[in-house]
Amino acid sequence: MSYVLNDAASFADDSADGFVAAHRNLVRRVRGGVARAGATAPGQVAVVIGGGSGHYPAFAGLVGPGIAHGAAMGNVFASPSAQQVVSVARAAASDAGVLLAYGNYAGDALNFDQAQDQLRAEGIPCQTVRVTDDICSAPPAEQEKRRGIAGDLVVFRAAGWAAEQGFDLESVTALAARANERTRSIGVAFSGCTLPGTAEPLFTVPPGMMAVGMGIHGEPGIETVSMATASGLAGLLTDRLLAERPETADGAGRIGVIVNGLGSVKSEELFLLYGAIVPLMEKAGLTIVDPEVGEYATSFEMAGLSLTVVWLDDELEQAWRSPAYTPAYRKGAVDISATAPAVAPDETASEVAAMAASSEEAAAAGAQVLKAIDAIKNVIDREADELGRLDAIAGDGDHGIGMQRGARAAAQAAAAASAAGAGAGTVLVLAGDAWADKAGGTSGALWGLALRTMGQQIGDDDAPAPATVAQAVTAAREAVQRTGKAEIGDKTLVDALVPFAERLTALTSEGRGLAQAWTEAAQTATAAAAGTADLLPRLGRARPHMEKSLGTPDPGAVSFALAVTAVGAVLDAYDLKEN
Amino acid sequence: MSYVLNDAASFADDSADGFVAAHRNLVRRVRGGVARAGATAPGQVAVVIGGGSGHYPAFAGLVGPGIAHGAAMGNVFASPSAQQVVSVARAAASDAGVLLAYGNYAGDALNFDQAQDQLRAEGIPCQTVRVTDDICSAPPAEQEKRRGIAGDLVVFRAAGWAAEQGFDLESVTALAARANERTRSIGVAFSGCTLPGTAEPLFTVPPGMMAVGMGIHGEPGIETVSMATASGLAGLLTDRLLAERPETADGAGRIGVIVNGLGSVKSEELFLLYGAIVPLMEKAGLTIVDPEVGEYATSFEMAGLSLTVVWLDDELEQAWRSPAYTPAYRKGAVDISATAPAVAPDETASEVAAMAASSEEAAAAGAQVLKAIDAIKNVIDREADELGRLDAIAGDGDHGIGMQRGARAAAQAAAAASAAGAGAGTVLVLAGDAWADKAGGTSGALWGLALRTMGQQIGDDDAPAPATVAQAVTAAREAVQRTGKAEIGDKTLVDALVPFAERLTALTSEGRGLAQAWTEAAQTATAAAAGTADLLPRLGRARPHMEKSLGTPDPGAVSFALAVTAVGAVLDAYDLKEN
Missing domain, CATH: 1.25.40.340 (DhaL domain)
Known part of the structure; x- marks a missing residue:
């Protein structure tokens, strides 16, 4: 449930305002979401991400050097509108076009696709990569129907790095798509979350059980089984992921790993699980590169976690290890003072501009x-x-x-x-x-x-x-x-x-x-x-x-x-x- | 409750092992806790922090350039032993002595004091600063009896910065003590946490109520009142903190602020609360410098939060804004590659060395x-x-x-x-x-x-x-x-x-x-x-x-x-x- 609330209707907006207030040096509020505080450099593709609110640090927490240039912020668990996406993309774009990257959910696909049409109609080159890492949400043959969960981070990092290198829109899109192709996640849920202003949980899991593959909004998974020990859980998650090693990853022995907490499973537990996963990956002949253990895509106070593996190639490994500096994700040395000059925040962010009619x-x-x-x-x-x-x-x-x-x-x-x-x-x-x-x-x-x-x-x-x-x-x-x-x-x-x-x-x-x-x-x-x-x-x-x-x-x-x-x-x- | 567990008895150790595995580039395991991966430079005071497990990122998550040199890691909610503290201090210390800094709890005070005696007996100069920021845990006249909560971060940052500047032990201690004197926190609890391996919560708060000032282990607070709106909560916390503006802070209009989540109160809510606090601080004539909104001292999945204010002076502001790079706290530009050469992990970390007797x-x-x-x-x-x-x-x-x-x-x-x-x-x-x-x-x-x-x-x-x-x-x-x-x-x-x-x-x-x-x-x-x-x-x-x-x-x-x-x-x- 939510403990801090003024009005359920304005929860997402109020929270976004506080987020921007806390990170003024890194992000600015624009209509529909946030953009980096600094302008996107000429010739640099803008990576625009987004989705519903309630998944922090996804999505606004990942805006900054090394990852995204802007994030469209929808209402609680609801896609941003096409206009929100367009507005954020306009604010973030320079002359090199926009890559839209987001988790594959029906509402998001509908609105981001509309936004892409509109941006192209306005003359802004635009491409899309939908993240589809959740192996439990559709069989391998229907990979394009799968949902996006913590694998978002892998795809956003690849796109952000490629943009930072000055790749053109086609190449940024290609690398992000390759990152998605080589990324697999599996999640388990132990209990649901209760949305701001509501009294009952959005969904539940029977006590003592865990729902393997259940989605972060309660979407059905594969099966509900008794809770396992940490070692048992590590084995289950690892086995299922490694069984889906992508065909393109032949010979690749280097992987990035994310152990992601959904909300109520805390750092101590995530570290414990990671410790149990390491020997299993080693046994499978895999070398873990720069593991990430923490919260990357959450669902309010939902008790659940996911394991993500990306099979790296040379370029993806460079992207995975590269520096970044956003409100929620910081890695390596980034000289913040050297980033682009600040853009004044959009004062009409939450208002609407109208022009007088001609007659x-x-x-x-x-x-x-x-x-x-x-x-x-x-x-x-x-x-x-x-x-x-x-x-x-x-x-x-x-x-x-x-x-x-x-x-x-x-x-x-x-x-x-x-x-x-x-x-x-x-x-x-x-x-x-x-x-x-x-x-x-x-x-x-x-x-x-x-x-x-x-x-x-x-x-x-x-x-x-x-x-x-x-x-x-x-x-x-x-x-x-x-x-x-x-x-x-x-x-x-x-x-x-x-x-x-x-x-x-x-x-x-x-x-x-x-x-x-x-x-x-x-x-x-x-x-x-x-x-x-x-x-x-x-x-x-x-x-x-x-x-x-x-x-x-x-x-x-x-x-x-x-x-x-x-x-x-x-x-x-x-x-x-x-x- | 904990969802990831092999054996309750080894939970803290297992978790610590996973933590070190996930952050090998930053920390090394030593007997009793962790130390920075790199050796402390000659002439630099070592800041050694610590406390019970279950409060991540306190304490091990705060070890790295800009904050601590080592952390003694006790069992779940239990102080580390004196020997653990001594062992970590030995591993972290160079020739300039050791500052012990930790939250003021009876068990910690007992063990860290013993450790200080022993370190001094071994010829290692040692001083102590106990963090006492929780204004609800004792009246102003008995400030030295107060508990330490999220204000830990302020004191650790001050000590870490002073050490990094090459201050001697006396000066590092003095700045850390001044940071503590000028730091105040107040917390509220909405529900307790359930420790690994147990079925019942350690403590509870009646539904719909909030316990003002309740400690992170369920220690009694001031009063239990009905849950407030976000604005009401912001007003309550701000009023009580500002009423305790320290005497030494006359004229100081610049403050550091921490909005800390205990576990189940999520980022979206913490940002919302911060957004409601900003105008109240402005109205009080205070300027917020580099706010921190997130999890800094937790208590497993406890639902609760705290507000911390530090009244800055020039030196404390420099420390508060300085760069840092630890597993859980990263700020500004730190050139990781430029830090001290790595020390081999202590392979006998969990073992005991014995020497043969003379006869x-x-x-x-x-x-x-x-x-x-x-x-x-x-x-x-x-x-x-x-x-x-x-x-x-x-x-x-x-x-x-x-x-x-x-x-x-x-x-x-x-x-x-x-x-x-x-x-x-x-x-x-x-x-x-x-x-x-x-x-x-x-x-x-x-x-x-x-x-x-x-x-x-x-x-x-x-x-x-x-x-x-x-x-x-x-x-x-x-x-x-x-x-x-x-x-x-x-x-x-x-x-x-x-x-x-x-x-x-x-x-x-x-x-x-x-x-x-x-x-x-x-x-x-x-x-x-x-x-x-x-x-x-x-x-x-x-x-x-x-x-x-x-x-x-x-x-x-x-x-x-x-x-x-x-x-x-x-x-x-x-x-x-x-x-």
Whole structure:
């Protein structure tokens, strides 16, 4: 559990502020996370890492000479939004491009991929390496599906060293990818963690047992067995890792080793375990180079640990042994005073910048978008509890809270943008980014993406025509489906979004006014959301874990229908007043 | 609780071995703890720190350039023995003497003081600074009685920096003492820790409450109050610390700050708390210099934290900001390759060296001492459970186990020494040192001291005369009383030791043989031990916490009586055979 807390909603932000205050000489706060205090040298690739909060020193604690140039910091156990990643990457990048490196989790992959698209669209060269070291999270044949755990450090160190050497983006990416290919980890969990502001642990392990391969968020592992002695545990971890010696590592007898504590397994125990591992590695003919024993990727006060091995080659060994100086990881001699000149911290780090629209008409359209987003916020506020109850039937019950966080942040950002005179497009983009930043989770990312896409389509030039709005909704629908990979019948907001977009397009192409077309399309969306209860059996795509909820509307579809209905009412009023 | 464990009895040793294996480039194992891998430069004072295990990075994690030259490592939550401290100090010292610096706990003070006496007797200049930063452990007027917690780091850093500057012993001591005078800490506990191999927590805090000022081993604090918000906690800690601004710090507006986690309060929470402390310090007109937020003195997985402030002056600020490079604490640029040449690890680290005696007669006397110590081991093994039961009535029930650990280790060391042909004196000294090393606790320290003192008195020259043995016992009695500060009637082994020594002296001065005199004196000791049940009321010195045990013999006196009786039987057999 957490003992130091003001407000669970702001825990990650409050903690990040304190982190930056404690390490002002090394890092600066930028929107979405932190970057090194000094600017990245011209010609040097920027290594941008990131992930959810609650894993310190991953990720912000690893920003500094020798490792990363910036870290995007998501909410507790939630991926940073695409915009957070983009913002950190922009702050960290010089002219040589950006490598995005992060642990392979669905939410992170979704948001970092979006960020990569956006960075490339902005002309910033960008590549990605996902860390997949956890051998228990997928079989060897599906290595690319594996999760990333403490092996993050190996990959980040390789990338950071290569960048420091002045390698180009392609070469930095290649070395980081090779580090990942040659890195394997295995973890055990003894007990779960309790998130800030909650009373119950996120997951549990039966007393006296250990869950081999359980993920750091409670993801299922291989098996739950009785707790072993330290020697037994060392044998189990070592045997399983060495059985997965990578094919590329033929003949390689030199390895880097990480014994990583998740939170409540303390240094004394980690050292004891390391002492038991050394003779096993020696027996296997392996030479350990610069072992790391401590906390490198944690999970609050979770009791668990992991063993990581990287099979070194000459270049990887150079990277593994190289100096580094970050808030949490320091090795060898680094002349801090010789690093790049400091960059002033981004004072607008947690704010949003808006530009004035080009015309009064456009500014009026921006004000209208603000009203629409306010309406969404109000209806979500009103129905948040009910959405939570719906979600608790098949999910984790946080849909209402997440939507509420997102809609509130979006309304705030929209108000600030509109007050600055921004047009409809800018108001939508900034509202979408704020939504994604604050909501967390997949629905937050998709709502943020939808609003941003609409904003980009509509632009700031003047008041948009009904057909332009319908095209924008269709573009948003496409982006959501492309990114979320959901089809009708998967019980997501797509079940309501698709018929809404189709109906809106049909009605506007018939020449209807925006308010009327929108309101009718919203009715279609509501019917579809209510009908999600029956969709699955009809489409024959029911999945076992969904059976429980077959008779229940999907909360994502319902919240979408509520939102567009509320917007319809605002447009009606607008139409009545303006036309 | 501990999740990684082979054998609770060897936990601290196993962990220390793994620690050294993980940090071979920085530290070497020496008997009793660790020293820097490189030799201390000629003319440089050696800073030797230490304490019980279970507080990592205190103490071994702080050995390296910029901080300590060596650390004596006691058992779990138990002081190192005097011999451990001496051994580490010998390994770390060059020609400029040794500063002993450690947290002010009774067991540590007893053993480090003994070590200081011994080092001085060996001609090694030695001074001591005890860390007393915990403001909740005694009122301001009794500052010298306060415990040492995370303020250790401030004092160790000051001492390490001064040593590195080439200051002489007096000046190093003076700066460390000034650092201690200007350092204040306050801690809160939310839950206790469970020691390796035990099932129940060592102490507890009621759920939802926090114990203000509770010590890291569960020592009582000031009060137990409801858990506060992070802001409330920051206010409470800051207010209490600033109220104790030291008088010497007039006008000093610059402070060093440590936010220390005890184990289960994680980095994210510590950063959050630090963020809440910054504005409070600013409001008080104080400027924070180089804050430290993390784990510096822990207590296994205990949930708790502390705030430390040191009021800096120019010299202390230089020390606080200076570079350092140890396993757990790294700051600034230290050129590791430029440090002193490596010293080969002490291969006899966990063994005992013995020299052959000068004559056959002396060697025979050494063999006889071995028999006596074997007899003690056997009787303690037989009665360990009963001693534990006796101890559980008024104490913590570990007297039997502690005596067993000590007597077994003593017998092993005596056997090795005698096999190498050592005389009586050497066998006794090495047996005593082994006893103190392994037994832990006050009784271990006193038994070790008694045997060592006897050995030094008796020497290795030949078979000792009865009067010499009686003088040696008297010297041991004096040393035990001087060190343990116990009088007859305090219900300790002194209750049996004093009458034993007096009777032995009286009988040998009358010309009795050793066996007869010893056996009669042992009878006196047994009567006294049995009589401890009645001593207290008779002497009118009963203390409230002893009332429960008024009718019970003291386990320390009983085990002493058992031991000397067993030795008497061996001497009888010896006399019968030899005379």
